[in-house]
Amino acid sequence: MEDQIPPSQQPLGPQITPEQLAEMKARARELAIQQTLVQQQAAPQLQPQVVYVRRNLTVAELLLVFAISCGLVVGIQAGWNFATNFLPRLEIKVK
Numbered sequence: 796m797e798d799q800i801p802p803s804q805q806p807l808g809p810q811i812t813p814e815q816l817a818e819m820k821a822r823a824r825e826l827a828i829q830q831t832l833v834q835q836q837a838a839p840q841l842q843p844q845v846v847y848v849r850r851n852l853t854v855a856e857l858l859l860v861f862a863i864s865c866g867l868v869v870g871i872q873a874g875w876n877f878a879t880n881f882l883p884r885l886e887i888k889v890k
Contacts, residue, residue: 852860
């Protein structure tokens, strides 16, 4: 006889009432709060310590600093040479 009942109309078993659901939610909330309090009391609060480590420059970093400083010196000298020697020799002719 159960074979003749369509699946959409078969009984689903015990139903949870809204009151039971509210009780279950309240109990779960209380348990979560208790677990959090126990964990906070068990583990002492440690402040994170920031440690700054001083280290020497690597060979690659030294070479990079050296190359940048040489490039700046040569660039400034070339710019000064261009500004003092070449620019005054330019002539503008009007036809």
